[in-house]
Amino acid sequence: MLTQEKPAPALPETATVISGGQALLHALTVEGVDTIFGYPGGAIMPIYDALYDFEGDLKHVLVRHEQGGIHAGQGYARSSGKVGVVFATSGPGATNLVTGLADAQIDSTPLVCITGQVFAHLLGTDAFQEADVIGITTPVTKWNYQITDATEIPEVIAKAFHIARTGRPGPVLIDITKNAQLQKFSFQGYKRCDHIRSYRPKPIVRREYIEQAAALINSAKKPFVLWGQGVMLGSAEQEFKAFLEKTGIPAAWTIMGAGALPSDHPQNVGMLGMHGNYGPNVMTNECDVLIAIGMRFDDRVTGRLDKYAKQAQIIHLDIDPAEIDKNVKTTVPVWGDCKETLPLLTQLVEAKQHSEWLAKFREFEQKEIDAVIREELFPTSEEMTMGEVIQQLNELTKGEAIIVTDVGQHQMVACRYAKLNHTRSNITSGGLGTMGFALPAAIGAKFGAPNRTVVAVIGDGGVQMTIQELGTIMQSGVDVKILILNNQFLGMVRQWQELFHERRYSFVDITSPDYVQVAKGYGIPGKSINQREDLTGALQEMLAHPGSFLLEVMVTKENNVFPMVPQGCSVSEIRLK
Amino acid sequence: MPEQAPIEKEEYNITVYTENHVGLLNRIAMIFTRRKINIDSLNTSPSEIEGIHRFNIVINETEEVVSKIARQIEKQVEVLKVYYNTNEDVIWQEMALYKVPTDVIAEKAKVERLLRENGARVVVIRKDYTVFETTGHREETDNLIKVLQPFGLIEFVRSARIAIIKSSDGFNRKLREFERTEPGQEVVENEFLNSREKVFSM
Ligand SMILES: Cc1ncc(C[n+]2csc(CCOP(=O)(O)OP(=O)(O)O)c2C)c(N)n1
Numbered sequence: 026m027l028t029q030e031k032p033a034p035a036l037p038e039t040a041t042v043i044s045g046g047q048a049l050l051h052a053l054t055v056e057g058v059d060t061i062f063g064y065p066g067g068a069i070m071p072i073y074d075a076l077y078d079f080e081g082d083l084k085h086v087l088v089r090h091e092q093g094g095i096h097a098g099q100g101y102a103r104s105s106g107k108v109g110v111v112f113a114t115s116g117p118g119a120t121n122l123v124t125g126l127a128d129a130q131i132d133s134t135p136l137v138c139i140t141g142q143v144f145a146h147l148l149g150t151d152a153f154q155e156a157d158v159i160g161i162t163t164p165v166t167k168w169n170y171q172i173t174d175a176t177e178i179p180e181v182i183a184k185a186f187h188i189a190r191t192g193r194p195g196p197v198l199i200d201i202t203k204n205a206q207l208q209k210f211s212f213q214g215y216k217r218c219d220h221i222r223s224y225r226p227k228p229i230v231r232r233e234y235i236e237q238a239a240a241l242i243n244s245a246k247k248p249f250v251l252w253g254q255g256v257m258l259g260s261a262e263q264e265f266k267a268f269l270e271k272t273g274i275p276a277a278w279t280i281m282g283a284g285a286l287p288s289d290h291p292q293n294v295g296m297l298g299m300h301g302n303y304g305p306n307v308m309t310n311e312c313d314v315l316i317a318i319g320m321r322f323d324d325r326v327t328g329r330l331d332k333y334a335k336q337a338q339i340i341h342l343d344i345d346p347a348e349i350d351k352n353v354k355t356t357v358p359v360w361g362d363c364k365e366t367l368p369l370l371t372q373l374v375e376a377k378q379h380s381e382w383l384a385k386f387r388e389f390e391q392k393e394i395d396a397v398i399r400e401e402l403f404p405t406s407e408e409m410t411m412g413e414v415i416q417q418l419n420e421l422t423k424g425e426a427i428i429v430t431d432v433g434q435h436q437m438v439a440c441r442y443a444k445l446n447h448t449r450s451n452i453t454s455g456g457l458g459t460m461g462f463a464l465p466a467a468i469g470a471k472f473g474a475p476n477r478t479v480v481a482v483i484g485d486g487g488v489q490m491t492i493q494e495l496g497t498i499m500q501s502g503v504d505v506k507i508l509i510l511n512n513q514f515l516g517m518v519r520q521w522q523e524l525f526h527e528r529r530y531s532f533v534d535i536t537s538p539d540y541v542q543v544a545k546g547y548g549i550p551g552k553s554i555n556q557r558e559d560l561t562g563a564l565q566e567m568l569a570h571p572g573s574f575l576l577e578v579m580v581t582k583e584n585n586v587f588p589m590v591p592q593g594c595s596v597s598e599i600r601l602k
Numbered sequence: 603m604p605e606q607a608p609i610e611k612e613e614y615n616i617t618v619y620t621e622n623h624v625g626l627l628n629r630i631a632m633i634f635t636r637r638k639i640n641i642d643s644l645n646t647s648p649s650e651i652e653g654i655h656r657f658n659i660v661i662n663e664t665e666e667v668v669s670k671i672a673r674q675i676e677k678q679v680e681v682l683k684v685y686y687n688t689n690e691d692v693i694w695q696e697m698a699l700y701k702v703p704t705d706v707i708a709e710k711a712k713v714e715r716l717l718r719e720n721g722a723r724v725v726v727i728r729k730d731y732t733v734f735e736t737t738g739h740r741e742e743t744d745n746l747i748k749v750l751q752p753f754g755l756i757e758f759v760r761s762a763r764i765a766i767i768k769s770s771d772g773f774n775r776k777l778r779e780f781e782r783t784e785p786g787q788e789v790v791e792n793e794f795l796n797s798r799e800k801v802f803s804m
């Protein structure tokens with residue numbers, strides 16, 4: 026993977042007596058960790074004490090809430106491809122990680138979280154700040170482990186990184202009791218782990234399935250590719266593009282997969298799912314061979330399963346055997362790392378153009394432009410739309426920025442319309458839909474990709490869930506562009522209430538503070554606009570500002586995101602209005 | 603989906619080989635509880651190979667659900683292998699212990715006949731109580747409860763089910779292969795995926 030090894034700081038090769046805390050930090054440096062997002066407390070103090078001496082090697086970003094810490098870790102992992110590292114103390118510190126762990130678990134984000142724990146002899150006594158962190162985090166981690174003796178540290182940390190980053194990545198939590206952090210032991214050096222006997226990160230590629238898949242693809246008249254984040258997790262963007270360009274097959278993405286192929290690639294036909302594009306949803310039920318690559322057929326993508334692509338033969342490429350046939354029965358299961366399977370498949374498929382078939386997608390696109398997109402991006406109404414803000418942003422960033430989104434209408438709009446030229450440029454909470462994700466994740470994303478512009482697109486609801494992370498921005502000086510699309514509503518819930526609950530707007534009317542004043546309090550310049558003529562200038566100012574900037578755009582209050590596949594409907598029943 | 607007859611649930615025996623790891627029982631149990639599936643019987647004990655444990659789990663479900671669960675279990679880091687089998691595919695036993703007052707049983711029961719008919723043995727005889735033991739299927743162990751109830755049954759306990767898979771050729775050999783850093787293909791491969799031809803239709 027992308028984690029780079031770098032020389033460890035001043036620790037001799039031969040055995041030395043050091044503390045558990047020092048051993049942990051030494052391990053992190055060998056794993057190539059450069060940034061830690063964390064928050065101290067009683068039970069993790071020995072580690073923080075050791076950190077004091079590692080300042081040059083490990084940058085610690087002090088967050089304002091552990092949830093912010095773990096979302097920052099996620100943002101870092103997603104923008105860099107490396108493992109995100111998070112520190113938290115025992116009890117409340119650790120429980121504050123749970124949302125982020127669940128988010129990272131469902132979105133396959135590699136993390137190693139270190140939590141402090143009470144002294145081993147106090148375990149189970151309801152000691153001060155004791156929580157059963159292993160018990161609480163078991164269902165939301167790929168792996169977790171409690172260390173009660175310092176001698177376990179090197180081996181367990183090595184395992185943690187190996188598990189987090191290999192196979193289908195995921196979050197790992199290591200809970201270290203305070204005595205183990207303090208304990209001095211004879212450190213024999215740190216060896217990275219590359220094998221665990223019971224752990225098979227990826228299944229062996231089976232030639233016969235590659236051949237069957239190629240035969241199906243070669244005989245297909247109307248093949249259709251769906252791709253997900255797996256393409257990026259496997260660093261297989263080039264292999265994916267080569268496969269697509271040889272076969273000429275139209276391809277659509279899940280929101281987790283956005284950006285693995287540039288937005289303007291001629292075979293990129295758009296977004297799948299509930300608020301995806303018209304063509305890809307309808308064509309799912311028209312194609313004859315459906316090729317799913319590194320995606321997991323989430324219900325937000327498939328809509329009603331018993332009416333999903335029933336006419337099609339299904340080829341599923343995935344690294345996780347448990348995903349094969351989980352939701353959609355496949356004709357050919359191409360399990361394995363798509364970095365390996367895609368080139369094998371590309372070798373066997375015939376070079377083709379599916380111009381007529383591709384043109385059909387473009388016809389549907391035209392319908393969608395006429396019914397939805399034109400008015401959303403270039404509105405004739407007086408008030409601004411979310412879509413036109415994203416459209417203007419595209420004009421200015423030219424698709425070069427990393428877009429981090431929160432959850433709600435603005436998320437769907439940003440994912441639908443943001444132009445992405447590069448992989449790892451769309452960071453969003455896809456599987457869990459965690460409001461409050463964007464601000465901290467954007468901070469982490471910037472640390473993970475310091476040379477790129479990071480724009481956080483956030484709703485007026487979500488920003489208030491983790492707004493304290495403005496403090497992290499203030500203190501660390503990180504450069505994040507904060508774009509609040511304020512519709513004065515919990516918009517996505519309001520939309521559902523409008524459409525499915527007879528407009529009974531139950532507790533979706535949300536007030537906001539003066540964000541510009543709030544930002545100012547944190548030393549972050551900001552601006553709020555509600556006139557179209559100010560939009561381009563304000564976005565320009567935000568992007569040009571050296572350092573973080575908050576821009577609030579007041580948008581129309583009761584816009585709905587369309588198209589939409591209503592819950593319980595089939596993808597072909599997608600509504601344009 | 604074409605109209606299908608409702609698929610019958612039946613008893614499945616899930617066999618799991620694992621590392622001996624604190625917390626793994628919880629991790630495996632959660633795979634069931636998350637889906638609101640009741641575990642009818644659960645046995646976990648060391649296998650014939652040092653450091654490797656074997657779980658026997660019995661649930662009543664459809665094959666489709668069981669196969670998905672088996673994959674979720676196999677996905678856990680400390681799990682080496684998972685198999686699932688119907689009752690026809692396994693030889694299984696449960697053990698039961700019965701404690702009865704010695705005076706009553708000695709006076710009133712035809713002990714010898716009782717033991718023979720139920721395939722039971724005496725484990726302990728004391729002045730105050732006697733402990734019988736029997737192994738078998740649920741009906742068999744149940745049967746002896748009925749027989750002993752009139753004689754003042756004091757305490758009863760039944761073990762979880764253990765099961766041997768009829769077609770378990772080479773299990774022990776495959777398990778030993780896990781010790782190697784580079785085990786052979788059949789060990790590395792996911793067992794369900796291997797048998798996909800049988801399990802899934804093209
Ligand atoms: C932590 C959390 N709580 C509740 C929800 C449910 N939810 C989904 S979207 C949404 C509204 C979001 O409002 P806002 O942030 O203003 O975004 P908008 O939809 O208006 O763009 C809510 C409440 C959620 N996804 N996450």
Ligand SMILES: [Mg+2]
Nearest residue numbers: 484485514516
């Ligand atoms: Mg809103």
